[in-house]
Amino acid sequence: DYLIQYGYLQPPLEETDGQFGEAEMAEALRSFQEASELPVTGWLDRETKTRMAQPRCGLQDPFNQKILKYLLLGRWRKRNLTFRILNLTPDLPPQMVRDALHAAFDYWTAVTPLSFREVHAGHADIRFFFHRRRVAGCSHAFDGPGKVLAHADIPEAGSVHFDEDEMWTEGTSRGINLRIIAAHELGHALGLGHSRFPKALMAPVYLGYRPDFRLHPDDVAGIQALYGKKSRRKEEEEIQELDLETIEPPSPKVPSPVPDPCKGELDAILFGPHLKTYAFKGDYVWTVTDSGRGPLRRVSTLWPGLSGSLDAAVYSPRTGRIYFFKGDQVWVYIGFKLEAGFPRRLVHVGPNLDAALYWPLNQKIFLFKGSGYWQWDELAWNDFSRYPKPMRGLFTGAPAGLSAAVSWKNGGIYFFKGSSYWRLNRQLRAEKGYPRDTAHHWMHCPPRATGIALPNGTDTSSG
Numbered sequence: 157d158y159l160i161q162y163g164y165l166q167p168p169l170e171e172t173d174g175q176f177g178e179a180e181m182a183e184a185l186r187s188f189q190e191a192s193e194l195p196v197t198g199w200l201d202r203e204t205k206t207r208m209a210q211p212r213c214g215l216q217d218p219f220n221q222k223i224l225k226y227l228l229l230g231r232w233r234k235r236n237l238t239f240r241i242l243n244l245t246p247d248l249p250p251q252m253v254r255d256a257l258h259a260a261f262d263y264w265t266a267v268t269p270l271s272f273r274e275v276h277a278g279h280a281d282i283r284f285f286f287h288r289r290r291v292a293g294c295s296h297a298f299d300g301p302g303k304v305l306a307h308a309d310i311p312e313a314g315s316v317h318f319d320e321d322e323m324w325t326e327g328t329s330r331g332i333n334l335r336i337i338a339a340h341e342l343g344h345a346l347g348l349g350h351s352r353f354p355k356a357l358m359a360p361v362y363l364g365y366r367p368d369f370r371l372h373p374d375d376v377a378g379i380q381a382l383y384g385k386k387s388r389r390k391e392e393e394e395i396q397e398l399d400l401e402t403i404e405p406p407s408p409k410v411p412s413p414v415p416d417p418c419k420g421e422l423d424a425i426l427f428g429p430h431l432k433t434y435a436f437k438g439d440y441v442w443t444v445t446d447s448g449r450g451p452l453r454r455v456s457t458l459w460p461g462l463s464g465s466l467d468a469a470v471y472s473p474r475t476g477r478i479y480f481f482k483g484d485q486v487w488v489y490i491g492f493k494l495e496a497g498f499p500r501r502l503v504h505v506g507p508n509l510d511a512a513l514y515w516p517l518n519q520k521i522f523l524f525k526g527s528g529y530w531q532w533d534e535l536a537w538n539d540f541s542r543y544p545k546p547m548r549g550l551f552t553g554a555p556a557g558l559s560a561a562v563s564w565k566n567g568g569i570y571f572f573k574g575s576s577y578w579r580l581n582r583q584l585r586a587e588k589g590y591p592r593d594t595a596h597h598w599m600h601c602p603p604r605a606t607g608i609a610l611p612n613g614t615d616t617s618s619g
């Protein structure tokens with residue numbers, strides 16, 4: 157029950173006998189033990205039982221792929237938020253409750269550009285509420301003293317609830333420290349999931365009162381991945397770098413030839429953060445807009461540590477991560493900053509992928525190779541044993557052996573192969589009138605002399 161409740165075991169959607177296999181159970185126990193820094197035995201041993209009995213947060217631990225540290229679940233689109241304390245706990249004097257909740261905000265405002273203002277009536281973005289068991293207005297019941305201490309909604313919902321059956325305290329190791337739990341639940345309310353670092357504030361299990369409590373570097377990295385640093389100068393520099401950085405640093409390795417955006421096929425295409433579209437070919441990348449294309453730059457000048465000749469690239473608005481694939485490796489960037497620990501080896505999906513895209517309708521990432529695809533949920537355990545599946549089972553009228561793919565700002569999915577591209581609708585069916593010429597329609601190159609007619613009948617023989 158514990159493994160299901162906190163997301164380590166997922167009841168299968170198709171089979172309904174409700175029984176988990178021994179191997180499945182052992183795997184779930186191993187991932188729980190790994191995440192809890194317990195000896196990884198795969199058995200329900202005494203240490204594991206003890207850890208499961210400890211008080212903790214009510215949210216799941218959808219630890220992803222064993223590669224991630226902090227986990228991002230959402231984001232507020234504004235930086236200045238309001239909050240309201242709907243009721244107080246009788247466990248502490250009213251002013252101490254308020255001070256503890258205000259102090260919880262201070263941990264996050266110290267490291268981000270976020271600001272919080274208390275309101276005493278009407279709507280507030282974040283709402284604190286103490287309740288017992290099941291109450292109207294909350295879909296999650298509490299469980300009496302111990303075990304689950306609190307729960308919260310991810311952005312942009314804003315509920316932060318505390319279990320009134322706990323003894324809320326401040327300044328003592330008796331009971332449960334309201335300030336630390338409030339800071340943890342605010343982490344969720346701001347968009348963070350659970351951390352795999354057991355000493356992080358965002359770890360799922362409550363570690364008890366610590367007089368010298370501080371955020372863990374993983375907590376800071378997580379919240380800054382969502383909202384940037386306290387001083388926003390650095391973040392703005394990173395964004396502007398795109399438009400200013402034209403000088404390439406000297407490179408010891410022999411550069412690949414500068415590609416011609418009007419010829420041949422793309423390695424990858426990325427619809428990235430800030431609604432920018434990047435095209436990749438060889439060691440070079442350039443931006444594509446509705447009116448033209450930017451200058452060619454070395455890939456490594458924008459994304460330090462990333463080599464060229466990529467297989468695939470995809471940006472996930474769900475987690476804010478950019479994934480680059482090449483050979484049997486994956487690189488993860490937030491913006492233009494490489495995440496610690498990357499590149500890593502691809503384990504569950506094939507090497508030498510053809511293309512990757514994010515599908516907003518189900519918030520999954522699709523990876524393509526040959527005539528097959530994998531569907532990947534970044535925030536859940538994935539059963540990759542059923543993949544790769546044949547593309548033709550899901551995509552109609554689309555080619556196999558893609559060179560690049562992207563789901564773009566207009567909602568369309570685009571497949572690239574050779575010098576052509578296809579547009580797919582929401583039913584994943586290739587639309588009429590495709591394939592078209594990538595160089596002309598995406599790269600703003602002059603139309604080719606091969607007789608592709610323009611809608612207005614412009615002469616196509618020039619250029």
Ligand SMILES: [Zn+2]
Pocket residue numbers: 213214215340341344350358359360
């Ligand atoms: Zn939590």
Ligand SMILES: [Zn+2]
Pocket residue numbers: 287294295296307317
């Ligand atoms: Zn609640």
